[in-house]
Amino acid sequence: MIKSVKLHNFKKFKDITIDFQKNRNILIGENGVGKSSILLAISAVLSGSFSMIEKIGLQKLFNIEVVEKYMNGTKKYEDLPFVEVEIFLDDDIGNFDINGKNNSLGRELNGLKMVIQPNDEYSDVINESLKQTNIFPFEYYSVDFRTFADKQYNSYRKYASYINHSYLDSSKVNSTFAMKDYINKVYEGNTDRATRFKINNSYRDNAQKFSDKLYSDFSLPKINDLKIKLNTSQGNMFQEHITIEKAGIQIENFGQGEKIFINTDFLLSNNSNKNDIVLIEEPENHLSHVNMHKLIDKIISTGIQKQTFIATHSNMITSRLDLQNAIFISEDSKVTKLHDLKAETAKFFEKAPDNNVLNFILAKKVILVEGDAEYILLNEFFKHLVGEESYKKDITIISCGGKTFKRYLEIANLLNKKVAVITDNDHNYDGNIEKSYVDYQNDRIKVFADEDNLNHTFEVCLYNNNLEYIETYIAKPQMSNGVLNYMLNNKAEAAFRLLCLLVEESQDYSINHFNIPEYIKAAIGWISE
Numbered sequence: 001m002i003k004s005v006k007l008h009n010f011k012k013f014k015d016i017t018i019d020f021q022k023n024r025n026i027l028i029g030e031n032g033v034g035k036s037s038i039l040l041a042i043s044a045v046l047s048g049s050f051s052m053i054e055k056i057g058l059q060k061l062f063n064i065e066v067v068e069k070y071m072n073g074t075k076k077y078e079d080l081p082f083v084e085v086e087i088f089l090d091d092d093i094g095n096f097d098i099n100g101k102n103n104s105l106g107r108e109l110n111g112l113k114m115v116i117q118p119n120d121e122y123s124d125v126i127n128e129s130l131k132q133t134n135i136f137p138f139e140y141y142s143v144d145f146r147t148f149a150d151k152q153y154n155s156y157r158k159y160a161s162y163i164n165h166s167y168l169d170s171s172k173v174n175s176t177f178a179m180k181d182y183i184n185k186v187y188e189g190n191t192d193r194a195t196r197f198k199i200n201n202s203y204r205d206n207a208q209k210f211s212d213k214l215y216s217d218f219s220l221p222k223i224n225d226l227k228i229k230l231n232t233s234q235g236n237m238f239q240e241h242i243t244i245e246k247a248g249i250q251i252e253n254f255g256q257g258e259k260i261f262i263n264t265d266f267l268l269s270n271n272s273n274k275n276d277i278v279l280i281e282e283p284e285n286h287l288s289h290v291n292m293h294k295l296i297d298k299i300i301s302t303g304i305q306k307q308t309f310i311a312t313h314s315n316m317i318t319s320r321l322d323l324q325n326a327i328f329i330s331e332d333s334k335v336t337k338l339h340d341l342k343a344e345t346a347k348f349f350e351k352a353p354d355n356n357v358l359n360f361i362l363a364k365k366v367i368l369v370e371g372d373a374e375y376i377l378l379n380e381f382f383k384h385l386v387g388e389e390s391y392k393k394d395i396t397i398i399s400c401g402g403k404t405f406k407r408y409l410e411i412a413n414l415l416n417k418k419v420a421v422i423t424d425n426d427h428n429y430d431g432n433i434e435k436s437y438v439d440y441q442n443d444r445i446k447v448f449a450d451e452d453n454l455n456h457t458f459e460v461c462l463y464n465n466n467l468e469y470i471e472t473y474i475a476k477p478q479m480s481n482g483v484l485n486y487m488l489n490n491k492a493e494a495a496f497r498l499l500c501l502l503v504e505e506s507q508d509y510s511i512n513h514f515n516i517p518e519y520i521k522a523a524i525g526w527i528s529e
Helices: 035-047 049-058 062-070 120-132 176-189 194-217 258-269 289-302 315-320 343-351 357-362 370-387 402-417 429-435 458-466 467-473 485-487 491-502 516-528
Strands: 002-012 013-019 023-028 084-091 110-120 141-147 165-169 275-282 305-312 326-329 334-338 365-369 393-397 416-424 444-450
Touching: 002 035, 002 444, 013 334, 023 035, 023 315, 023 357, 035 049, 035 084, 035 110, 035 165, 035 194, 035 305, 120 491, 141 365, 165 444, 194 334, 289 315, 305 467, 315 343, 315 357, 343 402, 357 393, 357 402, 365 370, 365 516, 370 516, 402 416, 402 444, 416 516, 444 516, 458 467, 458 485, 467 485, 485 491
Parallel strands: 023 305, 023 326, 165 275, 275 305, 365 393, 365 416, 416 444
Antiparallel strands: 002 013, 002 084, 084 110, 110 141, 326 334
């Protein structure tokens, strides 16, 4: 299995090393941070496929900044940048063909690597091109696949042939090539080689007989010495003409979501090789909530038979597959593994309903609030105090319930994330805030609540700070037990009614006449710094 991957000048990564878990690895991060690039790099090295690299194009594999820096420099031949991707495999693999010092660490290790570098045979041409043009000489670069034992390999001759890998990119699952590849994998995964030979031989025999019937049964006219017949010269003729169907519908006509589901399901279910490595790109695309649950159950049931790498934007996939398996890639290419997260916290998010853990991880700054009422009103408060929407300041507001704050803050400490918690004092500011969060608060995490124990909850704070306003504009005759009692028993509805008033800026009851509690002002001011 793969212990780690090291990328040098590959796409957006100048130099990065990522260590992996033996079983499951969940790559998370914003769009464009390189999750897909990591899967592509692994697939490229394991496949040893020159055609794959040629199809992508060398220009798309190079780090753009490195190329631009070179072209704006002295442009010496010896300074030409190169791309290197190294895959470090388990130390206990006994294969001398992959063990050696041909790696960037210079140690005897098991592994494979791909190098894209200038072809020295064209050094004169490259130098001439660099002098006369401002074009980077991609055309004169070569691709080399080698083991750490310095032995060349390719897609036909693999020294690590016992490692099978499959790569599913959900964005390309509709392509003819992807469908054909999937159909072939299903067929080959359910038949051995000898059986396939027999099937193909029988198919060719029947094809030949049918070709003869064109003239004996259908009286097809002969054209001089030319005859029409089925082509039986292909070695895998049967495989070229097969498809898959379900309930009478061929796979080509399945919906996008079902194609993704059955592709992923097959890759995880195929037990032809216990050393399989499965790479999956955003499996959540086009999947319904129910099918997402089924897919996650399938991934979990795979157990230790396969090493899986999944790039995702799904809260459900990230949490249900154990946060300790998550690898967070930031926009500045910093890699943070959540392996050090407490098992209890990881298990909590695995079971918690509708959690926003991935939204929390991806956010630059976060305001955590205790309930729906706070969530409904907080962005309006923020906009009034700061002058713009919270998202424009890269701040995410998340409602998660007071009892889960500490779970999120544990993640925040691992990621060094700035988080403001807005909560209630529940009649005991000293005990519930000062003492309860003493081990969590630091220069990046602050907890804000009203210090007056009489203002024990959000609704009471709003009411006591805006008594005349709320009694004038919120109170209704049918609120027989008083408007505050209504607000406490109908928190979300009361907050929504209040929001509708606050956004009416042309009216006397707009937010300009509303007193936002001081602890909320303090929280918004601090997180906005």
